[in-house]
Amino acid sequence: MTTDLTRASAADLADLLSKGETSSVEVTQALLNRTDAVDGDVHAYLHVDREGALATARDIDARRQAGEQLHQLAGVPIAVKDVMATQGLPTTCGSKILEGWIPPYDATVVTRLKQAGMPILGKTNMDEFAMGSSTEHSAYGPTRNPWDLERIPGGSGGGSSAVVASFQAPLAIGTDTGGSIRQPAAVTGTVGTKPTYGGVSRYGLVALASSLDQAGPCTRTVLDAALLHEVMGGHDPLDSTSINAPVPAVVEAARRADVKGMKIGIVRELTGEGFQAGVQARFDESVQHLVDAGAEVVEVSCPSFTAALAAYYLILPSEASSNLAKFDAMRYGLRVLPEGLDDPSAEQVMAATRDAGFGDEVKRRIILGTYALSSGYYDAYYGSAQKVRRLIADDFNRAFEAADVLVSPTAPTTAFKFGDKIDDPMAMYLNDVATIPANLAGVPGMSLPSGLADEDGLPAGCQILAPAAADERLYAVGAALEQRLLASWGGPLLGRAPELSAARSTSMGA
Amino acid sequence: MTVVDTEATISYDDVLASFDPVMGLEVHVELGTNTKMFCGCATEFGAEPNTQVCPVCLGLPGALPVVNETAVESAIRIGLALNCEIAEWCRFARKNYFYPDMPKNFQTSQYDEPIAFNGFLDVELDDGTTYRVEIERAHMEEDTGKSLHVGGSTGRIHGATHSLVDYNRAGIPLIEIVTKPMLGAGERAPEVARAYVATLRDLLKALDVSDVKMEQGSMRCDVNLSLMPKGSTTLGTRTETKNVNSLRSVERAVRYEMCRHGAVLQAGGSILQETRHWHEDTGATTSGRPKSDADDYRYFPEPDLVPVAPSRETVESLRATLPEPPAQRRKRLQSDWGFSDLEMRDVLNAGLVDLIGETVDAGATPAGARKWWSGEIARRANAEGATDVASYAAERSITPAHVVELEGLVKAGRLNDSMARQAWEGVLDGEGTPTAVADARGLELVQDDGALEAAVDKVIEANADVAQKVRDGKVQAAGALIGQVMKEMKGQADAGKAREIILAKLTS
Amino acid sequence: MASTLPTCHKGQRTVGPRQGLPRIPPRLARMAELSRDDVAHLAGLARIDLSDAELDKMVGELGVILESVATVQQSPIEGVEPMSHPMPLVNVTRPDVVRPSLGAEAALAGAPEADQQRFSVPRILDED
Structure with a gap:
C-alpha cells in the first residue's frame, strides 16, 4: 500500500506522524513539491513560506523525537487565507493597497495554529478584501478551479478551496462573510464550515463586514474540518464579540456521525427555482441519504430569506465602507501621489491612493455603503436592512423549533467560467443567495460535496445550517452524509477530478 | 446690497441692549485610566512618540477594540455626579470622517445612545447666586493622535509642508459632556460659562477620574454661542469656537463671540454656521471651517463592540463611591x-x-x-x-x-x-x-517668673509716665510696656504673662 | 479579562435624546436613482478620486444594485427592532491593566514615510 502524503487527510497525517511513520518535514516538503508542480496553473497561493513552514516542521519533528506531548495536529501543514494577519509574512487581502505590508502581529487564529505546531505553508488568494464569489476580483489574478482551469474556484476564498482541492494542503483557513468558505467548497468538491458568529476570534482577520465575518476550516473531509475547527475556535479576550464558552464538541460529533431521530428541515425558499438541475438533483439525493441514515425530513418556510440578499448588500457595503477607511496611505501600505500636483495635500494623496489601490468591486461597494449610511438615507437603507436582518433571525428561530438542522444546496450553480459574471455585479451576488442568511443571523453552516452535476460533471455542494452555538450538529449530519456518499461513490469525489499537469508527487511506501 | 464685516465687533453693552445670549458648552475630558479606551496601551503624558501604540490604537488591519472597564465606570460616575440618568442599554457608534491623526478614519464614539443623559450641575457665581446648567449628555469616546506641522514659519497647520504624527494620544478615553442650551444668563453669560467649567473641573477632580489639566489638554472646551433678539424665542445661528483651553479664555471667548455676533446681526448680516478658532494672544476668534456636507459622519452602531448595559445594582454601587460634591x-x-x-x-x-x-x-x-x-x-x-x-x-x-x-x-x-x-x-x-x-x-520661653518680674519692674521704673497712664485706667497703654518687657527679655518671654504681671502691679 | 459588570439581558431600553443631525428628507425624488453628481459627492466622502470614466460606469452599476437592494423596504419591517449584532452579548470589557506596546520601530516599520519617530504625512489642509 502506498500513501500519497499530499492526498492524505489531516486526520490520517496526524495518525502517521504520531506513529512515527512519517515526519512533518516529509509531509511539508511533499506539499511544497506539489505546489511547485501545480500552482503555476492553479494560482492558489499569493505567497509561499517554504522556509518558515519547513522550520516549524523541523522543530515539531525534533520535539516529537524528544518525547514531548504535542497537539494532535502538530506537524500537519496548513494554508492561511491572505486576509489573516501573519507576523513577518506579507498580508495583502488580495489588494494592491496592501502590497508589501508585513503585519507586526499575528491574528489569534494564526497564534493558535502556531501553538498547535502546524507549519504555515503560505497565504492563499482571494477576491480583494473578500469581496467576490470567484477570485476574479483579486488584484493578483484569479485562482483556477482544479476541476476545470477555465472555471472559477468560488470566492472570496477561492485560494483556500483550491489549495485543498488541488492537494497542496490538507487544511486551509477561510473566512466567510456571505458564503466565502461554503460556496468555494461547493464548487471545488471540498468541505468548508462557517462557525457560529463569535465562535472563532476575528482578532487579526482584516474586516470586510464586522458583524458578518467569521473564519472557519477548509478541508477535504468533515472530520478534518472538525479537527481544525477545534484548533481555531474558542473564546478570545481580544475580540469583544467572541463567545465566552468552550468550542462545541465538533470532533466527537464528526466521529459519531449519527443522525438517527434528527429532524432535517428543507428550506422551501432555498430550493427549486433558480437552482441548476444537477445541483438540485444531488441535493435531493443527499436528503434521501439522510433519511436512510435515520433522520426525519420536514419542510420549513423562511419567508424573509427572499430579502436576505438585499439586506446583505446594504449591511456589508455599509460596514465595509467604514472598515476600509483605514487604508489611506498615511500609516502603512501603498502611497500614491496624484498626477499633475506639485504639492499635494494629505487629502489628495488619500484620494489618489484609494483610487489607484482599490479595485472596481471594492470601490463600488465603498460608494454603495457610503450612500446607505449617509444622512437622509440611513433609515431607508441601512436601518431597513437591519430590520430585515432581525426578521431573518426570527425565521431561523422558528425554523429551528421545527427542525434540528436546515439543509439546502450551497450555491445555485456549479462553477461558472471566468468572465461570465464579472460585468454583472447582481448576477455575481446571486451566487450567495443560499449562504447569506446564515451570516445575517450568525448561525453556523457547512458545505460538503453532494456529487457531480449531470449536465457538466462539476461538483455541487450541500449546505447544512444549525442553531447558534450548536455547531456540532453540522458535523454529526455532515459526517453521516459523507459516509453514505463516499460509499455510493466508492471513494472521495476529488478522486474523480482531472489530473493536473503535474505528475503525482511524493509517495511513501508503507 | 450691503456687505457685512463678519469680523467686526460692537460693545458689550450694545449687544446686551438688543440681544440675549444662548450658550452651549462641550467639554472633553481625558480620563486618567492606566490604559486606553479600547486597548491596553499606557496613557503616560509626554512619552516618546509612538511608544504607546499597538495594532488596535494604530488602526492596523485586523485589530479589534475591547472596552476599558474602568473607563465605563468613570463615565457612569461622572454621569451620576452630574445628576444624569444612566442608560440601561447603550451602544458605541462609528463617526466616519477622514483625518490623518485618526488611525481608523472613524472615531469610536457614542451617538444617539449616550451612557448618561438629562442631568444638571448647579454653579455658584461670584455673588453667591446659583445658576443651574442643564446637562444634555455625557458620552464615551476616544482621543486622536497629535500632529506636528513642519515647514511652516509658525508651526501652524497653514503653510506647513508636511506633518509628523504621533499616535500615543490616539485612543485615550474621553468623556464628552454636553450642556443643553444655556438661556437667561444675560450679561453674566461669560461668567456663567467660566463658573460652569470651573465647577465641572472641581467635580471631576473630586471624582478622581481625570487630572483635568486644561494646560495639558486633558480638559478641553468648545463654546457654542448664538444670540436671540430680545423678546424672541427663536434660537439664532450658532458658531462653535474650538479648543478654548483656560477658564479665563472661556469667559473671554463667550464675550468676544457675543460682541462679534452682535455686530454682524446689527449690520443686517447673518451668522455663518461654522467652527471658529480661539486665539489666546489676541483674545479674538477667527473663521474656521463652515459646516458642510462633509460633516455627514455616517454614524452607525459599532459592530466590533457589544452594547453596554450596566445593571441597576452596578449603577447604585458606583453611586455609593461618589464623593461629597x-x-x-x-x-x-x-x-x-x-x-x-x-x-x-x-x-x-x-x-x-x-x-x-x-x-x-x-x-x-x-x-x-x-x-x-x-x-x-x-x-x-x-x-x-x-x-x-x-x-x-x-x-x-x-x-x-x-x-x-x-x-x-x-x-x-x-x-x-x-x-x-x-x-x-x-x-x-x-x-x-x-x-x-x-x-x-535655642528657642524657648523663659519660664522663670522672677526674671520676668524683674524685667517688668525695670521697665515700669524707666517708663514712669506710661505706667502712670495705666494706673489712671488707660489699660491699652500697657501694650507699650509689654513691648519693652519683651525687648528686655530678648523675645524669650510669654507676652501674655508679661501683661498679667504689669496689670497686677499697676492696677491692683 | 472578564467583565465585572454583570451581564444582563436587554431589558427595557433607555436611550438618551437623539443628538444633533436631523434626518434630512431625501434630496432625490426617487429612491433607486443616483446622479453622476451624487456619485461624485459620495466618492468625495469616501476619499476616492474616481476618474470621469469610472464615475460614468459606476452611476449605471450602482443604479441597478440600488434598485435591487431597495427592496428591503418592501419587507414587513414596521415596528421591527433593528439588529446590529448577531449575538446578544453585552458588557464585554477588559480590566484597566497595561499591556506591552508594539514599540516605535515596529509601529513605524510599515510607514510610507517616517521622520523623528513619527509618521510623516503630506500637509494637512485644514484643522479638524
Whole structure:
C-alpha cells in the first residue's frame, strides 16, 4: 500500500506522524513539491513560506523525537487565507493597497495554529478584501478551479478551496462573510464550515463586514474540518464579540456521525427555482441519504430569506465602507501621489491612493455603503436592512423549533467560467443567495460535496445550517452524509477530478 | 446690497441692549485610566512618540477594540455626579470622517445612545447666586493622535509642508459632556460659562477620574454661542469656537463671540454656521471651517463592540463611591472651621482646602492650620514658582504633623508666636521638625517668673509716665510696656504673662 | 479579562435624546436613482478620486444594485427592532491593566514615510 502524503487527510497525517511513520518535514516538503508542480496553473497561493513552514516542521519533528506531548495536529501543514494577519509574512487581502505590508502581529487564529505546531505553508488568494464569489476580483489574478482551469474556484476564498482541492494542503483557513468558505467548497468538491458568529476570534482577520465575518476550516473531509475547527475556535479576550464558552464538541460529533431521530428541515425558499438541475438533483439525493441514515425530513418556510440578499448588500457595503477607511496611505501600505500636483495635500494623496489601490468591486461597494449610511438615507437603507436582518433571525428561530438542522444546496450553480459574471455585479451576488442568511443571523453552516452535476460533471455542494452555538450538529449530519456518499461513490469525489499537469508527487511506501 | 464685516465687533453693552445670549458648552475630558479606551496601551503624558501604540490604537488591519472597564465606570460616575440618568442599554457608534491623526478614519464614539443623559450641575457665581446648567449628555469616546506641522514659519497647520504624527494620544478615553442650551444668563453669560467649567473641573477632580489639566489638554472646551433678539424665542445661528483651553479664555471667548455676533446681526448680516478658532494672544476668534456636507459622519452602531448595559445594582454601587460634591463640601468645611467668607475664598484660591482638612484631622485648630499654610510657605512657594503650596510642601516633606507639632509647642507655652514663626521658617529651610528647630536655635520661653518680674519692674521704673497712664485706667497703654518687657527679655518671654504681671502691679 | 459588570439581558431600553443631525428628507425624488453628481459627492466622502470614466460606469452599476437592494423596504419591517449584532452579548470589557506596546520601530516599520519617530504625512489642509 502506498500513501500519497499530499492526498492524505489531516486526520490520517496526524495518525502517521504520531506513529512515527512519517515526519512533518516529509509531509511539508511533499506539499511544497506539489505546489511547485501545480500552482503555476492553479494560482492558489499569493505567497509561499517554504522556509518558515519547513522550520516549524523541523522543530515539531525534533520535539516529537524528544518525547514531548504535542497537539494532535502538530506537524500537519496548513494554508492561511491572505486576509489573516501573519507576523513577518506579507498580508495583502488580495489588494494592491496592501502590497508589501508585513503585519507586526499575528491574528489569534494564526497564534493558535502556531501553538498547535502546524507549519504555515503560505497565504492563499482571494477576491480583494473578500469581496467576490470567484477570485476574479483579486488584484493578483484569479485562482483556477482544479476541476476545470477555465472555471472559477468560488470566492472570496477561492485560494483556500483550491489549495485543498488541488492537494497542496490538507487544511486551509477561510473566512466567510456571505458564503466565502461554503460556496468555494461547493464548487471545488471540498468541505468548508462557517462557525457560529463569535465562535472563532476575528482578532487579526482584516474586516470586510464586522458583524458578518467569521473564519472557519477548509478541508477535504468533515472530520478534518472538525479537527481544525477545534484548533481555531474558542473564546478570545481580544475580540469583544467572541463567545465566552468552550468550542462545541465538533470532533466527537464528526466521529459519531449519527443522525438517527434528527429532524432535517428543507428550506422551501432555498430550493427549486433558480437552482441548476444537477445541483438540485444531488441535493435531493443527499436528503434521501439522510433519511436512510435515520433522520426525519420536514419542510420549513423562511419567508424573509427572499430579502436576505438585499439586506446583505446594504449591511456589508455599509460596514465595509467604514472598515476600509483605514487604508489611506498615511500609516502603512501603498502611497500614491496624484498626477499633475506639485504639492499635494494629505487629502489628495488619500484620494489618489484609494483610487489607484482599490479595485472596481471594492470601490463600488465603498460608494454603495457610503450612500446607505449617509444622512437622509440611513433609515431607508441601512436601518431597513437591519430590520430585515432581525426578521431573518426570527425565521431561523422558528425554523429551528421545527427542525434540528436546515439543509439546502450551497450555491445555485456549479462553477461558472471566468468572465461570465464579472460585468454583472447582481448576477455575481446571486451566487450567495443560499449562504447569506446564515451570516445575517450568525448561525453556523457547512458545505460538503453532494456529487457531480449531470449536465457538466462539476461538483455541487450541500449546505447544512444549525442553531447558534450548536455547531456540532453540522458535523454529526455532515459526517453521516459523507459516509453514505463516499460509499455510493466508492471513494472521495476529488478522486474523480482531472489530473493536473503535474505528475503525482511524493509517495511513501508503507 | 450691503456687505457685512463678519469680523467686526460692537460693545458689550450694545449687544446686551438688543440681544440675549444662548450658550452651549462641550467639554472633553481625558480620563486618567492606566490604559486606553479600547486597548491596553499606557496613557503616560509626554512619552516618546509612538511608544504607546499597538495594532488596535494604530488602526492596523485586523485589530479589534475591547472596552476599558474602568473607563465605563468613570463615565457612569461622572454621569451620576452630574445628576444624569444612566442608560440601561447603550451602544458605541462609528463617526466616519477622514483625518490623518485618526488611525481608523472613524472615531469610536457614542451617538444617539449616550451612557448618561438629562442631568444638571448647579454653579455658584461670584455673588453667591446659583445658576443651574442643564446637562444634555455625557458620552464615551476616544482621543486622536497629535500632529506636528513642519515647514511652516509658525508651526501652524497653514503653510506647513508636511506633518509628523504621533499616535500615543490616539485612543485615550474621553468623556464628552454636553450642556443643553444655556438661556437667561444675560450679561453674566461669560461668567456663567467660566463658573460652569470651573465647577465641572472641581467635580471631576473630586471624582478622581481625570487630572483635568486644561494646560495639558486633558480638559478641553468648545463654546457654542448664538444670540436671540430680545423678546424672541427663536434660537439664532450658532458658531462653535474650538479648543478654548483656560477658564479665563472661556469667559473671554463667550464675550468676544457675543460682541462679534452682535455686530454682524446689527449690520443686517447673518451668522455663518461654522467652527471658529480661539486665539489666546489676541483674545479674538477667527473663521474656521463652515459646516458642510462633509460633516455627514455616517454614524452607525459599532459592530466590533457589544452594547453596554450596566445593571441597576452596578449603577447604585458606583453611586455609593461618589464623593461629597465640592460646593457642598466647601460650605460644610467653612461652617465646621468657622472661617469668614473672605477667609474661605482665600483658602480656596490658594488650593489649601485639602491640606487644611488633613491638618485639622491631624489635630490642629482650623485657624492654626490656615495661618501656617497660608503665610510664609505660600510666599516661598510663589516666589519659587511652585504650582501650589500642597505640592511645594510635599516635595519638601513638610506635613500636617509639623503644623500640629508647632501648635502644640505654642499651646504648651514653650514658644510664643514670634518664636513659632522662627521655628516654622526653620522647618521650611529643611532644618527638621519644629521641636528640632526650636532645640537647635535655642528657642524657648523663659519660664522663670522672677526674671520676668524683674524685667517688668525695670521697665515700669524707666517708663514712669506710661505706667502712670495705666494706673489712671488707660489699660491699652500697657501694650507699650509689654513691648519693652519683651525687648528686655530678648523675645524669650510669654507676652501674655508679661501683661498679667504689669496689670497686677499697676492696677491692683 | 472578564467583565465585572454583570451581564444582563436587554431589558427595557433607555436611550438618551437623539443628538444633533436631523434626518434630512431625501434630496432625490426617487429612491433607486443616483446622479453622476451624487456619485461624485459620495466618492468625495469616501476619499476616492474616481476618474470621469469610472464615475460614468459606476452611476449605471450602482443604479441597478440600488434598485435591487431597495427592496428591503418592501419587507414587513414596521415596528421591527433593528439588529446590529448577531449575538446578544453585552458588557464585554477588559480590566484597566497595561499591556506591552508594539514599540516605535515596529509601529513605524510599515510607514510610507517616517521622520523623528513619527509618521510623516503630506500637509494637512485644514484643522479638524
